[in-house]
Amino acid sequence: MSDARRTDAVLLLVALVWGSSYLSAQTATAALPVLLVLFARYALSALACLGVVAAAPGRGPRRFTREELRAGLPLGLTQAAVLVVETYGVAHTSAANAGLIISLTIVLTPLLDRGRHRGGLPPVFYAAAGLCVLAVGLLMAGNGFHAPRLGDLLMLGAAVVRAGHVALVGRLTAGRAIRPLHLTTVQTLVGTGLFLVPAARDLPDLVHADTATWTQLLYLALFCSVFAFLAQTWAVQRTSASRASLLLGTEPIWAAAVGVALGGEHFTALTGLGAVLMVTGTYWGQSVERAHRAAGVRRTEVRPAEQDIGCPDTPPGDSSAPAPPALLP
Template sequence: MPPPPARTPLWLIDVPVVLVAVVWGSSYLAAKELATGATVAALLVLRFAVAGVGTATFAGRDIARLGGRELRAGAGLGGILALVLLLETYGVVHTSATNAGLIISLTMIFTPLAESAVTRTRPTGAFVGAAALSVAGVALLTQGAGFTAPSAGDLLMLLAALVRTAYVMATSRLKAIRSAPSGALTAVQFAGATAVFAAVSAVTRTSPLSVAAGYTSAQWAGLLYLALACTLFAFFVQLWAVRRTSPSRVSLLLGTEPLWAAVIGIAAGGDRPGPLGLLGGALVLIGTTWGRTAVGRRPAPRPDRPAGPALPVQAAVNAGDSSRS
């Protein structure tokens, strides 16, 4: 009888997952350097067209096995995902990469609060404290240069965090997609999102082909980085890792994304948040980390009370994003 296959050491699983958090953290700066207010939709068409072809190639025959309900649910999720990405990308054009990465991390606070509202359960005192700390951190973060009104980009990122929460909740609760293959469902979502981006691009009269033709080699490298590293690579690693370790472990490692966004924004993007901004960023990181810990320690439901839906990994493993796809 042959010996059982050796288990993969945990650190060999953790390293690629942390690398996903790093590339996601860098995606805000990459998008900021590529996009302008006029080219956001065209950039997203190009990014998701490249990622969609790669995902469809990976999904292969599984796409043909999807039923009508699964296709409609996937396309609907793709529409919500498109709204998240539009808000995020327009937001990062009008704020710093550091602010963008830290504000969007509030999804990790908003999602359990939304779940509590839907399941009519009261969040723990520890989680409420973590949420308050995170909100206070965002308030200070957006005032790094002195007490002024938050920028339009800051408000767009906050709205993106709220819409991403709706996306995560929909992904976790839609019965039509629970048995759908992850790769096929992601390909359908990407197709739906690309259709929305194309429609917005047509309304704004910015042709993706014209934008692509005007890109320099460095800009093409940035686009491919967003499509291949921040989308395809991230999806494959999440799917691979969650099958070899626990969703909680993957989620915890991916939760370091805002830290990397801040580090990369300050070191490579030239962001200067100032003392108030640095304090606010630290509070956001502490609050979101505390919040994830509080959710993880939530007591199991009583036998006479059904459990609520399980929280997805970051922005749902089977969506291939964290909305960062």
Template sequence: MLLGTLLAAVFAFETFGIAHTSATNAGLIISLTIVFTPILDSAISDRRLPGRFFQAAVIAIGGVVLLASGGVFQAPNLGDLLVLAAAIIRAVHVTSMSKLTGNAPMNSFHLTTVQLSTCAMLFSAVSLFYGDSIPHFLARLDPGRTMLFLYLVVACTVFAFLIQTWAVRRTSPSRVSLLLGTEPVWAAIVGITVAHDPVALAGYLGIALILAGTAWGRSIEQRHRLAPAAGIDPRPVPAGRS
């Protein structure tokens, strides 16, 4: 239920944030989770990541900036800041899920069900005091919006977070965050092919940097994580010692 409360906060900040910014910006800013998650992961554990990992993350974030701005700096608006808060909370959620359930004999489907049920209860309670009631909202859905609504519920929420929960418990939160960091690339691909969003040369350079940074960071993190199991100390050797 604690994880479900964090997940509800992610949903709330993302939903209110995207109402005040573009879908492309939201998809780009939320990818900053790839920086926040390793920082939190290393802060609460004794496993300190190599400096090269953060260099890879900086490369990926530089790609996000290029892809979001097209090479022209723009000040963030309210929606951008809300999505940024969602990225921070998502990093807390991913790290907490790994620490709280990583070694527990817990079914991923059951864990996802409890989290989403907690979200449903919280949002149902809030809907009594804010905005339209849920029955009134559902009554206004036409067939087209109903299909989009079911897509958001089943594919983008239930399936996505079920897979994320399953993956986080079988690998490290840093690796999961790096894979989630490719989200702006998929957002750009869908935007270009479906919505026909224009992408400048700087945007294509940003996509290349995101892919390079996430691939490099994932490789560094994997080697660092597997080194203790192989009997290798991943920490640098101080000067004067062999």
């Protein structure tokens, strides 16, 4: 297998793992309280991240820098908010719907991070966003139009909060010497501390959980979080940002496939149409936003006035590279 195909395979594996996380979270929350599941996921992830930090061959200090702590603390709070809403949501809807609705993050993030788009986004982007909104309505309809289900509404809220979190990641890390692994470790420690107290009274349930439940918790922590994050970071360094975004964008497709194949879920005509429109809208919106941002970079990449005053010749990278997921979803 060539290096390019190996990299593509790793990115697809990350998308598959993230897509399967919704069914795993749904299965775990059926056996344990949501807050206990979140505490276990964070605690196991934190232990694994600390182990990787300690074992990583050092090109620089292993200790956390002040910038990593300053960014990690607020991002740990927003990340915890995302996972609370998302995990409660997946406990009350199908894994397929959860994965599809959360993909709204792709079109919501540019709307919340408009400071990076001079002159605003092109009108066609809003058409793609409107297509995604229509898709959400069809996914919520299920067998017919009715009052929105709690789980779908929570996943919609999770998409909004997650988009805000991703935008905040960009603002707090841009232009700063922050190591992604260390930043993620800080966030997992913050989440562990946040969920320890509310989950404390249910800790005996965790001790007595069966093997199947522990398997789901370990899968969520070690594979959907630590492995997926490290694998994504490794792969993005070896391919183009656009290709990485395209491959990672298959996450909702995998979520639907896993839900149907392993979770016994099924699509009605309305939800099937909603799934198609959601995938189409998110890919369309992503491509429009990426092209608009790339055009802006090309216009501002070289400025003679900056060269005259001796600015370093370091053109901005392709900012369409996926931001470190910070253990999301």
